[in-house]
Amino acid sequence: MNYHIMTLFPEMVLDGLNTSIIGRAVNKGLISVEAVNIRDYTKEKHGHVDDAPYGGGAGMVMQAEPVYCCYEAICEKLKKKPRVLFMTPQGKVFNQKIAEELAKEEDLVFLCGHYEGIDERVLEEIVTDELSVGDYVLTGGELPAMVMIDCISRLVPGVLNNNVSAEEESFHDNLLEYPQYTRPEEWRGKKVPEILLSGHHQNIYQWRRQESIKRTLKKRPDLLCQANLDKKEKVFLTQLEKDLHSHINCDKLTRCEK
Numbered sequence: 001m002n003y004h005i006m007t008l009f010p011e012m013v014l015d016g017l018n019t020s021i022i023g024r025a026v027n028k029g030l031i032s033v034e035a036v037n038i039r040d041y042t043k044e045k046h047g048h049v050d051d052a053p054y055g056g057g058a059g060m061v062m063q064a065e066p067v068y069c070c071y072e073a074i075c076e077k078l079k080k081k082p083r084v085l086f087m088t089p090q091g092k093v094f095n096q097k098i099a100e101e102l103a104k105e106e107d108l109v110f111l112c113g114h115y116e117g118i119d120e121r122v123l124e125e126i127v128t129d130e131l132s133v134g135d136y137v138l139t140g141g142e143l144p145a146m147v148m149i150d151c152i153s154r155l156v157p158g159v160l161n162n163n164v165s166a167e168e169e170s171f172h173d174n175l176l177e178y179p180q181y182t183r184p185e186e187w188r189g190k191k192v193p194e195i196l197l198s199g200h201h202q203n204i205y206q207w208r209r210q211e212s213i214k215r216t217l218k219k220r221p222d223l224l225c226q227a228n229l230d231k232k233e234k235v236f237l238t239q240l241e242k243d244l245h246s247h248i249n250c251d252k253l254t255r256c257e258k
Helices: 011-017 020-027 064-078 096-102 120-124 142-151 201-219 221-226 231-244 250-257
Strands: 002-005 032-037 083-093 107-112 129-132
Touching: 002 011, 002 129, 002 142, 002 250, 011 032, 011 142, 020 120, 032 064, 064 107, 064 120, 083 096, 083 142, 096 142, 107 142, 129 142, 201 221, 201 231, 221 231
Parallel strands: 002 032, 002 107, 083 107, 083 129
Antiparallel strands: none
């Protein structure tokens, strides 16, 4: 997986991504990250890449030409037109399913805007996907790009020391992750659940699945209509709803399962 980040602040993204698990993956050659400075492609003698918006209004707008020239340079290097992801609060909210789809790509370009935005004409010309990390506004697209790259990279084979980890974390099968424990067996009077000490892998797996269902019902019941559950797990969920007097609409859930 190769990431190409179009930005006005290359140091910001490189400093953040060249650490921890993602940094180790870069060092191993499992992924590559390059930050391409849009400012390098301006023809304005003072290095400006923005101007006042037509029609008036506050702030400045990034010009089309430097962004397009930066994009062209990436295309020329790759010998193809890559998928371009524009970081914008107007985009589709990024989630695990989107991450899994994007992880199949060989190259991804992240376009990070700044100021009041980017000239619409270049967005129409080069952007293939508009993505958001939530319904709020940030000062630029760099932080959302880093969040998405971190998430996508965890799905690249070899990035995690244990490849099973990515399959058991939150949002796999549309369920939240089960609770985790480590040594000591007892901490301040709280004991590790006995089943985790049993060594019975099938029972442990079943317990973890049930705990994931419980946690999802309690914290994110909206996920359950699309959760990947077998017949026994659906029965377990139905009983949970009755026992806990959940606000989930059972009829709605049944329709989702059909």
